[in-house]
Amino acid sequence: MKAYRILAITIAVLVVVQAGAIAWGFFGVTNFINDGGVIDEEFLDCKEDCESIGSADAAFAIHMFFNGLILIPLCSLVLLIVSFFAKVPKGITLAATIFVLVVLQVLVLPALSREVGSGFGALHGINALVLMGIAIMAAQRAAAAMRAPGTAPAAV
């Protein structure tokens, strides 16, 4: 239950980091363009000696790689596995829902936003908030189950 709770809280916190990182990144892009920088195909495809958009480069790396592609998917997968042992009421359903929403967030909505229309980007933002809400709910259920009388402290 403890591991389940910690993972659920970690996912909720990482979603907040995602929101911060993407805002940081886009302010960086705006500043870069206002200072005369050009973002075109050549800029985006650059592999060597590339022009930097400053510290906002780190923000995009955090959002689109470290956090978005590695940490959050990994935490949600481990949470799903842990949920089978944690005995949190509705814990498996909540963990499975989080996992599905993460797949939507990382694979489906970015693809739709690029291929169909940028309006799907709004769903990427909204889905992140729903995901965070469910992660908080999962953490609260684990905490309540840990406090319940007669519950032996369990590592998972």
Ligand code: HEM
């Ligand atoms: C669970 C939380 C989140 C995850 C796992 C996540 C993951 C990702 C990933 C993997 C990408 C790159 C997609 C690709 O290029 O194919 C991306 C792009 C993006 N995300 Fe998120 N994201 C999350 C939350 C958010 C939030 C809260 C916002 C804003 C409110 C946001 C806004 C964006 C935007 C604007 C892009 C496009 C950036 C660009 O193309 O330059 N994301 N996200």
